[in-house]
Amino acid sequence: MAELDAFLDDVRSELPAVRLLMDPSDREAYRLDETAYLSAGLPGAVALPLTTADVSGLLRLASAHEIAVVPRGAGTGLSGGAAGIEGAVTIALTRMNQILEIDPDNLCVVTQPGVINAELKDAVAGHGLFYPPDPASYETCSIGGNLGTNAGGLCCVKYGQTRDWVLGLEVVLADGSVIRTGGRTVKDTAGYSLTHLFVGSQGTLGIITEATLRLRPLPGPRATMLAFFATLGAAGEAVASMTRAGLVPVTLELLDHETVVAVDDAHGLGLDRGAAAMLLVESDAPGSAAGIELDAAEAAMLASGATSIVRAQDAQEADWLRQARRLALRALERQGTVRMEDVGVPRSRVPELLAAIERITAAHGVRCATFGHAGDGNLHPNLIFDRNDPEAERLTHVVRDEIFRVALDLGGTVTAEHGIGSARREWLPVQKGEGAVAAMRAIKAALDPKGILNPGRVL
Numbered sequence: 139m140a141e142l143d144a145f146l147d148d149v150r151s152e153l154p155a156v157r158l159l160m161d162p163s164d165r166e167a168y169r170l171d172e173t174a175y176l177s178a179g180l181p182g183a184v185a186l187p188l189t190t191a192d193v194s195g196l197l198r199l200a201s202a203h204e205i206a207v208v209p210r211g212a213g214t215g216l217s218g219g220a221a222g223i224e225g226a227v228t229i230a231l232t233r234m235n236q237i238l239e240i241d242p243d244n245l246c247v248v249t250q251p252g253v254i255n256a257e258l259k260d261a262v263a264g265h266g267l268f269y270p271p272d273p274a275s276y277e278t279c280s281i282g283g284n285l286g287t288n289a290g291g292l293c294c295v296k297y298g299q300t301r302d303w304v305l306g307l308e309v310v311l312a313d314g315s316v317i318r319t320g321g322r323t324v325k326d327t328a329g330y331s332l333t334h335l336f337v338g339s340q341g342t343l344g345i346i347t348e349a350t351l352r353l354r355p356l357p358g359p360r361a362t363m364l365a366f367f368a369t370l371g372a373a374g375e376a377v378a379s380m381t382r383a384g385l386v387p388v389t390l391e392l393l394d395h396e397t398v399v400a401v402d403d404a405h406g407l408g409l410d411r412g413a414a415a416m417l418l419v420e421s422d423a424p425g426s427a428a429g430i431e432l433d434a435a436e437a438a439m440l441a442s443g444a445t446s447i448v449r450a451q452d453a454q455e456a457d458w459l460r461q462a463r464r465l466a467l468r469a470l471e472r473q474g475t476v477r478m479e480d481v482g483v484p485r486s487r488v489p490e491l492l493a494a495i496e497r498i499t500a501a502h503g504v505r506c507a508t509f510g511h512a513g514d515g516n517l518h519p520n521l522i523f524d525r526n527d528p529e530a531e532r533l534t535h536v537v538r539d540e541i542f543r544v545a546l547d548l549g550g551t552v553t554a555e556h557g558i559g560s561a562r563r564e565w566l567p568v569q570k571g572e573g574a575v576a577a578m579r580a581i582k583a584a585l586d587p588k589g590i591l592n593p594g595r596v597l
């Protein structure tokens with residue numbers, strides 16, 4: 139504690155522009171991210187820098203005093219990556235929220251990390267440009283957090299994850315030094331790709347203070363369709379058959395029966411509550427190509443046993459159908475504590491993963507609602523339980539481990555887009571192998587020799 143006080147004294151005298159939150163109730167707001175089922179520490183202080191120089195000064199002093207630091211964006215993460223560490227300093231990048239330049243000539247945008255994803259999308263759309271990565275939380279999560287987690291979202295099936303849209307970063311390293319990993323060139327093979335290394339490193343290797351992101355021309359309005367199925371297996375088969383048919387819709391999302399009913403209960407959207415599963419399919423192909431793409435998707439879904447199909451007639455209706463998916467997590471949270479998992483498998487194995495989730499949760503009597511980015515092979519089984527019941531909580535752990543084992547046996551991953559964070563650490567060596575984890579530890583030791591950056595996360 140004395141060391142923390144000495145660090146804070148130095149911050150106050152050397153970095154007067156940095157806002158410090160010391161009041162316990164203010165710090166309490168930075169204890170958790172969106173992993174409500176985890177417990178986390180109370181930050182000893184919360185620092186709110188405004189500039190790269192502030193972040194650099196903070197890390198230089200944290201390094202000198204050997205104070206642990208938790209980088210944080212908007213705190214919507216689902217792996218405990220930005221959750222507090224008892225007595226550590228949380229550095230929240232929320233005040234670094236300026237879009238620095240939109241560059242239509244080079245199809246890129248330069249931004250600070252605290253900008254909210256939806257605000258960046260809106261700003262570039264004003265120039266006829268498009269930034270595709272769109273986590274379902276896009277109205278609340280920050281670009282810095284998206285970079286920290288390599289966020290996915292609803293259009294990865296066509297456009298990939300956040301990492302695919304990063305040209306270069308400015309990063310403050312653990313000792314306070316500032317580096318740049320790339321710029322506005324589309325191609326760059328000079329040296330190791332540090333850009334790719336920092337994206338997804340969950341604040342354990344450095345703090346991202348600026349990003350140059352790729353853009354593309356804004357596509358036209360989307361064509362949107364919902365399909366309902368009598369069995370979960372038929373919906374899984376429809377997903378696999380669309381991939382087999384070479385279809386690459388911009389969105390291919392799945393909601394199971396529990397999720398459809400929860401969303402309908404919460405928001406009265408008039409969904410088919412008797413269906414075992416629902417798929418949301420969207421196309422942003424230009425002009426009439428969108429309708430043709432949806433026709434092909436519809437044929438594949440009917441051949442797999444879709445019982446009914448609804449197409450949006452206009453943009454407003456499309457938005458309404460899309461809401462069904464975006465509201466899923468919040469609707470489920472009305473029913474208990476939600477432990478959201480994030481497994482991914484090769485797309486052809488989605489039907490097997492869905493069957494395994496059903497089998498495992500039924501065998502243990504654990505309530506589960508599954509939705510997710512089925513077109514990427516990425517599903518979110520949400521285990522719903524009463525947090526005051528220790529046995530129920532223990533069972534969610536057992537179920538999670540069994541689902542992870544199945545995902546790995548199917549050639550998949552224990553986390554496709556939310557990250558290892560603090561929630562899934564013990565599974566990293568199981569998935570990647572001890573040798574790969576040793577290589578990661580060597581990189582961590584080289585970049586953060588005192589281990590001050592987000593300790594206990596990822597590794």
Ligand SMILES: Cc1cc2nc3c(=O)[nH]c(=O)nc-3n(C[C@H](O)[C@H](O)[C@H](O)COP(=O)(O)OP(=O)(O)OC[C@H]3O[C@@H](n4cnc5c(N)ncnc54)[C@H](O)[C@@H]3O)c2cc1C
Pocket residue numbers: 171172208209210211212213214215216218219220231251272273274275278279280281282283284285286287288289290291292339340341342344345346347467468555556592
């Ligand atoms: C309703 C809901 C829906 C969601 N849907 C999706 C989805 O579809 N796809 C998806 O991928 N995720 C989804 N998420 C999870 C979450 O929104 C994403 O992980 C998002 O990228 C986190 O952004 P954030 O700003 O909240 O980051 P935080 O939670 O604050 O931080 C996330 C991680 O990034 C690190 N970090 C933050 N800023 C920086 C920085 N500047 N430099 C270095 N490291 C940093 C943190 O240390 C932490 O490890 C959803 C969450 C919710 C609540």
